[in-house]
Amino acid sequence: GIQVEQSPPDLILQEGANSTLRCNFSDSVNNLQWFHQNPWGQLINLFYIPSGTKQNGRLSATTVATERYSLLYISSSQTTDSGVYFCAVDISSNTGKLIFGQGTTLQVKP
Amino acid sequence: EPEVTQTPSHQVTQMGQEVILRCVPISNHLYFYWYRQILGQKVEFLVSFYNNEISEKSEIFDDQFSVERPDGSNFTLKIRSTKLEDSAMYFCASSILPGQPNNEQFFGPGTRLTVL
Helix, strand or coil: CCCEEEECCEEEEECCCCEEEEEEECCCCCEEEEEEECCCCCEEEEEECCCEEEEECCEEEEEEHHHCEEEEEECCCCHHHCEEEEEEEECCCCCCCCEECCCEEEEEEC | CCCCEEECCEEEECCCCCEEEEEECCCCCCEEEEEEECCCCCCEEEEEEECCEEEEECCCCCCCEEEECCCCCCEEEEECCCCHHHCEEEEEEEECCCCCCCCCCEECCCEEEEEC
């Protein structure tokens, strides 16, 4: 089946620093989403980005579907950015099943 | 803004008992999903549901699990006889229709199930 690999697995930043999280996938996808899991366990939608580039405040994401990767950029990080970031992909247009990566655990220190 | 809701937020049960987890998907969405996340692990797909029937299920979704849309708004996951290894966070999600433009999946806040 499709493999979804995220890197790095763990990341520690000082507040104000920038970071790039990567998601590689092994097959063509119809959908790609980025989520932030907060300390309460909730999955917060960040981006729906099967291709192209999107920006939302300090966050932006780029998916290069032909090369099978997506990047999530966090600029001027804040302590509230801490948590786990998941990439998830859908390879089927019939059911929309999302396959999640293992996540990147981000800790932003004050 | 419309959102997916789930109840209860936390359920504690004894091994062997039946549990029903409830979800209210976003009202104009047609596809519904259940996922689970064992503590410290990634989120795993359980089942997708469309037009009152299961469209796809994973190997995890064995005969102990069932899903139902009992009315026009609720979507439920039943575990018939819980095991210790069923302890996890269970997420409900919904989307408009796979394959359509802007078919983003939205997740509920989750139900944390603890089996003792």
